Amino acid sequence: MKVITLNATVTESNDRDAARVRARMKRSGTLLINLMSSPGAGKTTLLSRLITDMRDERIGVMEADIDSDVDAERIAALGAKSIQAHTGGMCHMDAGMTEAALDALEGDEGDLIFLENVGNLICPAEYDTGAGLNMMILSVPEGDDKPLKYPLMFKESAALVISKLDALPYFDFSVEKCSERAEKLNPAIKIFPVSAKTGEGMEELENWLRERLADWRRN
Amino acid sequence: MKIEVFETKERVLADNESAARETRALMRERGTLLINLMGSPGAGKTSVLSRVIPALGEFRIGVMEADVDSDVDAKTVAALGARVIQLHTGGLCHMDADMTRRGLDRMGIDGLDAVFLENIGNLVCPAEFEIGADLRMTVLSVPEGDDKPLKYPLMFTIADLVAVNKLDTAPIFDFDLAAFKARVLALNPKAEIIPISAKTGEGCAELASFLRSLIEKRRRGE
Ligand SMILES: Nc1nc2c(ncn2[C@@H]2O[C@H](COP(=O)(O)OP(=O)(O)O)[C@@H](O)[C@H]2O)c(=O)[nH]1
Ligand SMILES: Nc1nc2c(ncn2[C@@H]2O[C@H](COP(=O)(O)OP(=O)(O)O)[C@@H](O)[C@H]2O)c(=O)[nH]1
Ligand SMILES: [Mg+2]
Ligand SMILES: [Mg+2]
Numbered sequence: 001m002k003v004i005t006l007n008a009t010v011t012e013s014n015d016r017d018a019a020r021v022r023a024r025m026k027r028s029g030t031l032l033i034n035l036m037s038s039p040g041a042g043k044t045t046l047l048s049r050l051i052t053d054m055r056d057e058r059i060g061v062m063e064a065d066i067d068s069d070v071d072a073e074r075i076a077a078l079g080a081k082s083i084q085a086h087t088g089g090m091c092h093m094d095a096g097m098t099e100a101a102l103d104a105l106e107g108d109e110g111d112l113i114f115l116e117n118v119g120n121l122i123c124p125a126e127y128d129t130g131a132g133l134n135m136m137i138l139s140v141p142e143g144d145d146k147p148l149k150y151p152l153m154f155k156e157s158a159a160l161v162i163s164k165l166d167a168l169p170y171f172d173f174s175v176e177k178c179s180e181r182a183e184k185l186n187p188a189i190k191i192f193p194v195s196a197k198t199g200e201g202m203e204e205l206e207n208w209l210r211e212r213l214a215d216w217r218r219n
Numbered sequence: 220m221k222i223e224v225f226e227t228k229e230r231v232l233a234d235n236e237s238a239a240r241e242t243r244a245l246m247r248e249r250g251t252l253l254i255n256l257m258g259s260p261g262a263g264k265t266s267v268l269s270r271v272i273p274a275l276g277e278f279r280i281g282v283m284e285a286d287v288d289s290d291v292d293a294k295t296v297a298a299l300g301a302r303v304i305q306l307h308t309g310g311l312c313h314m315d316a317d318m319t320r321r322g323l324d325r326m327g328i329d330g331l332d333a334v335f336l337e338n339i340g341n342l343v344c345p346a347e348f349e350i351g352a353d354l355r356m357t358v359l360s361v362p363e364g365d366d367k368p369l370k371y372p373l374m375f376t377i378a379d380l381v382a383v384n385k386l387d388t389a390p391i392f393d394f395d396l397a398a399f400k401a402r403v404l405a406l407n408p409k410a411e412i413i414p415i416s417a418k419t420g421e422g423c424a425e426l427a428s429f430l431r432s433l434i435e436k437r438r439r440g441e
Contacts, residue, residue, distance in 0.1 A: 038259045038260045038261060038340070038363075039259045039342050039363055039367055039370070039371065040259060040360075040362065040363025040364045040367060041363075065370050066343065066370060066371060066372070066373075067369065067370060067371075067372050068366070068369035068370050070366055070369060070370075089343075089347075089373070091312060091341070091343040091344050118343065119259070119342065119370070119371075120312070120341055120342070120343055121260050121340065121341070122287060122310070122312040122339065122341060122344075123312050123343075123344070126310075139261075139362065141261060141360060141362035141363075141385060141388065142259075142260055142261025143261045145289070145291050146260055146261060148288065148289040148291060149260065149286050149287060149288055149289050149291070149340070150260065150287060150288075150340075151287075151288055152287075152310070164362065166391060167362065167388065167391055170385075170387065170388045170391070170418075197391075
């Protein structure tokens with residue numbers, strides 16, 4: 001497994017780095033998606049499903065973690081291009097780090113490139129990575145009150161995936177209440193309730209991602 | 220030309236450490252046990268408090284709820300009869316020793332046997348900042364997966380006590396408790412690991428008695 005260690009990039013402006021990353025991905029017609037959530041919400045499991053289901057798209061994954069390479073190995077085992085990036089203790093990825101990870105992955109050759117950000121509902125929301133799309137996961141076991149406590153993440157995401165739907169019988173989670181709270185923060189947010197385990201709801205999400213890729217290439 | 224290099228993070232952590240030492244001395248002097256309760260968002264920190272506070276009914280307990288926003292947890296905990304204060308970090312991803320001290324002063328610890336700080340839901344930043352606690356307690360829940368010590372090693376290295384919560388959901392998750400324990404102990408051989416379900420109450424008596432013995436010790440001035 002290719003493991004790269006990223007250093008906090010010292011640049012004048014993360015916004016400038018992010019704009020450079022976005023322009024680069026626009027040129028190559030590759031949609032970069034920044035996937036954010038709490039630790040263990042199901043980012044790697046969701047990506048595994050997408051890779052298995054969307055065989056017609058070339059999917060690559062950049063796994064960002066403080067330590068270990070277990071997730072990059074899981075993705076590689078599915079035959080997708082992946083690298084593991086270590087953030088050196090940092091709680092998020094910034095645009096400069098994302099650019100270095102893209103170089104290591106050769107991420108310009110692909111249709112959809114996912115950045116699995118560090119598991120954290122706070123810090124990643126504050127940094128533009130240069131992605132064309134921000135997507136977040138909230139899993140049923142975390143509770144439907146999370147939009148109240150971590151509002152910025154919900155504001156910054158174009159899509160909210162409510163995952164582990166098969167766990168609903170164990171929790172007093174209301175998909176409706178959670179959706180209302182998210183929409184109050186971000187009226188344009190697209191919400192996809194899914195179970196990456198049973199496959200429920202995956203098709204809607206996959207179709208939407210295909211549309212986003214087509215849009216990215218058109219505009 | 221000689222350029223001055225100022226290691227800002229080291230200095231911040233060093234200043235934090237000295238504030239934490241002061242808090243630790245104060246808590247000892249006042250006979251109050253301070254517990255830093257950490258975990259991912261939704262791991263079950265507030266639910267665990269809802270179990271543990273009634274089980275420790277013989278003691279007077281204070282809770283500081285730290286959040287970026289909202290006061291839903293403070294309301295839940297106040298309903299249990301604990302002394303409560305809600306702290307808003309204004310977007311910050313962790314509590315530090317100075318913020319903790321301000322919270323303690325504001326809430327007042329007179330007559331309290333133990334104070335829990337429910338830290339911000341996050342497995343990264345809170346692990347880096349000592350608050351001056353006597354016990355670092357991390358809640359990790361079954362739905363998060365058994366690989367978390369591999370990815371967030373610092374959190375599990377500094378934890379004195381790990382409560383493995385939501386044990387009742389084991390039937391639908393592939394959580395390997397033995398593998399999880401081995402990963403924590405490899406980082407931190409002295410860690411106490413207690414599996415619980417805050418929903419069914421399983422393991423909560425054992426958790427409460429572990430805390431009880433620490434609170435009693437502190438009351439005796441240890
Ligand atoms: N029951 C169930 N478990 C899931 C689902 N998605 C993920 N998991 C489990 O949740 C845990 C964490 O998942 P993972 O993908 O590693 O989360 P990440 O840390 O966000 O990448 C693992 O034990 C997964 O098997 C789901 O839809 N249903
Ligand atoms: N099934 C089950 N759900 C739990 C358990 N502990 C907490 N929960 C649920 O998990 C969600 C998050 O709990 P909460 O205590 O708010 O987590 P916090 O964010 O860490 O304080 C809520 O919906 C709780 O009802 C448990 O042991 N079993
Ligand atoms: Mg993962
Ligand atoms: Mg809470």
